Amino acid sequence: MGKPFSHSFIVEGRNFVQAGTASTKIKTMLKELGIDGGVVRRVAIATYEAEMNIVMYANSGTVVLEVTPEVVRLNVNDRGPGISDIDLAMQEGYSTATPEMREMGFGAGMGLPNIKKNADDLRIKSTVGEGTNLEITFRIN
Amino acid sequence: MRLSEIRDLLACEVFSAEDQLNREAKHGCASDLMSDVLAFSRAGAVLLTGLVNVHTVQTAYIAEINCIVFVRGKRPDESVIAVAKEKKISLLGSSYSMYEACGILYQHGLTSTMQCALNHTSPKRA
Ligand SMILES: Nc1ncnc2c1ncn2[C@@H]1O[C@H](COP(=O)(O)OP(=O)(O)OP(=O)(O)O)[C@@H](O)[C@H]1O
Ligand SMILES: [Mg+2]
Numbered sequence: 001m002g003k004p005f006s007h008s009f010i011v012e013g014r015n016f017v018q019a020g021t022a023s024t025k026i027k028t029m030l031k032e033l034g035i036d037g038g039v040v041r042r043v044a045i046a047t048y049e050a051e052m053n054i055v056m057y058a059n060s061g062t063v064v065l066e067v068t069p070e071v072v073r074l075n076v077n078d079r080g081p082g083i084s085d086i087d088l089a090m091q092e093g094y095s096t097a098t099p100e101m102r103e104m105g106f107g108a109g110m111g112l113p114n115i116k117k118n119a120d121d122l123r124i125k126s127t128v129g130e131g132t133n134l135e136i137t138f139r140i141n
Numbered sequence: 142m143r144l145s146e147i148r149d150l151l152a153c154e155v156f157s158a159e160d161q162l163n164r165e166a167k168h169g170c171a172s173d174l175m176s177d178v179l180a181f182s183r184a185g186a187v188l189l190t191g192l193v194n195v196h197t198v199q200t201a202y203i204a205e206i207n208c209i210v211f212v213r214g215k216r217p218d219e220s221v222i223a224v225a226k227e228k229k230i231s232l233l234g235s236s237y238s239m240y241e242a243c244g245i246l247y248q249h250g251l252t253s254t255m256q257c258a259l260n261h262t263s264p265k266r267a
Pocket of ligand 2: 107
């Protein structure tokens with residue numbers, strides 16, 4: 001792999017039909033780049049959780065994928081309500097998902113903990129009323 | 142366990158990727174919560190679920206699950222089947238309940254993919 005690879009995806013809030021397409025594309029791209037299968041799976045899980053959170057809670061967002069010889073990095077940015085208590089949101093089982101979301105299989109309160117578990121580094125910044133930013137880093141071997 | 146054996150044991154209808162039932166399921170997982178599947182499953186599992194929407198198929202693709210069994214006679218619609226075909230995920234439908242379907246596969250040697258139980262000690266008897 002030569003120069004760093006970068007690609008940006010737009011995610012629409014509340015669009016459950018489109019939901020998951022950015023993550024599935026990212027997964028396919030990483031496989032094509034020849035990234036280790038275990039890393040690909042971890043990145044895919046984290047991306048999917050982050051993408052679903054934009055769809056469920058925010059108005060709109062972007063996912064920027066960056067790949068260097070050392071790391072895969074995701075920068076996930078949304079405009080939305082923000083998270084007032086990040087420590088609480090990070091707890092397994094904490095969820096404000098609506099009954100409709102739960103019916104679709106979401107709302108276990110496992111998304112953010114899953115991202116943390118799969119990443120080598122996770123930084124969350126959020127401003128209530130403005131939006132949320134996740135910077136997620138995965139080391140390649 | 143071969144996917145074709147799962148089809149036979151659970152008397153399944155096959156909705157997609159029928160030509161790929163010679164693949165192996167390494168272990169099983171059952172849930173209607175997609176984040177639980179992503180948290181606790183390992184690559185190569187079969188997923189048993191009562192949820193027939195497209196998110197189930199996407200979750201399977203993300204988690205490297207190549208077979209989904211819909212239980213209690215639930216049927217996916219055409220749009221869900223189309224995504225599964227594209228992702229080469231075998232969709233099966235069984236009329237067994239979740240509990241029965243899991244029991245049958247477990248009894249035939251397909252163990253659990255969920256890595257959560259390993260973290261707990263078994264409950265002590267009084
Ligand atoms: N981008 C976001 N904007 C606003 N709130 C968010 C965002 N992401 C998460 N949250 C809040 O944090 C809570 C926990 O998120 P998490 O992803 O861990 O679980 P969940 O989305 O509720 O359920 P699951 O991810 O298991 O389907 C959410 O219920 C929501 O209240
Ligand atoms: Mg979530």
